[in-house]
Amino acid sequence: MAFDGSPDGREALAQVEGLALSCGATVHLLAIVDRTESMPVVEAMSFVVSDAQRLAVQEVIDEGVRRLHGAGCSTVGALRYGRPSEQIVQVAREIGADLIVVGHRDQGTLARWLNGSVGETILHKPPCSVLVAVKPEGRMDNVKPFERPKTRGKKAS
Numbered sequence: 001m002a003f004d005g006s007p008d009g010r011e012a013l014a015q016v017e018g019l020a021l022s023c024g025a026t027v028h029l030l031a032i033v034d035r036t037e038s039m040p041v042v043e044a045m046s047f048v049v050s051d052a053q054r055l056a057v058q059e060v061i062d063e064g065v066r067r068l069h070g071a072g073c074s075t076v077g078a079l080r081y082g083r084p085s086e087q088i089v090q091v092a093r094e095i096g097a098d099l100i101v102v103g104h105r106d107q108g109t110l111a112r113w114l115n116g117s118v119g120e121t122i123l124h125k126p127p128c129s130v131l132v133a134v135k136p137e138g139r140m141d142n143v144k145p146f147e148r149p150k151t152r153g154k155k156a157s
Contacts (some may be wrong), residue, residue, distance in 0.1 A: 001099040002088045003029050006058035008103035012133035013064055013109045016101050017071050025098070026074040030091055031061045054079070085121035093127045100126060104134045 001016050003009050013029075020027045032054060061077040068075040080087040092100050100122060122130055 001027055001029055002084065002103075003031055003060065003064050004103075005063070006103065008133075008135075010103075010137045012101055012103035013067065015131075015133045017068055017073055019099075019101075020068070020073045021071065024074075026076065027068055028091070028095055028097065029061055029064045029068070029075055029077045030088065031057045031064075031079050033057050033079065034083045034084055086098075088122055089125065089127060097128050099129050099131055100136045101131045101133055104132050118121075 001012060003013060016027055019025065022042055061079055063075040065075045078091065081092065088100060088102070091097075102122065
């Protein structure tokens with residue numbers, strides 16, 4: 001499952017949890033740092049991923065893994081760098097995935113044209129079936145926002 005910690009991603013996480021528990025599957029939770037959105041070092045298109053950016057993405061993966069483990073799912077987390085659609089397909093091939101799961105971010109036509117759609121791009125050459133998790137209309141969110149881990153050594157005021 002491609003996971004970014006967004007509300008759409010958390011909805012997909014909740015749906016994956018149910019699927020994994022019902023069939024005893026292992027969930028491979030994947031977060032991707034898109035280097036095209038990172039800081040360019042020189043005009044030759046070399047990009048640097050900041051430690052803060054890497055740590056923030058790692059926190060998202062760690063929280064997703066904790067949630068799935070807490071629900072009783074077998075879960076593996078991974079962090080990759082590159083174009084999300086390419087990394088998702090590559091990892092699915094590497095692990096022999098039976099299903100790719102991505103969340104659905106509701107965008108208008110212009111935004112989708114400008115930004116592209118990871119889910120749509122994956123559909124061009126998927127190594128397995130693809131599930132685009134969508135929150136059913138009229139249903140309240142069944143996921144809560146992530147809570148930041150408490151900092152050790154500091155007392156709450």
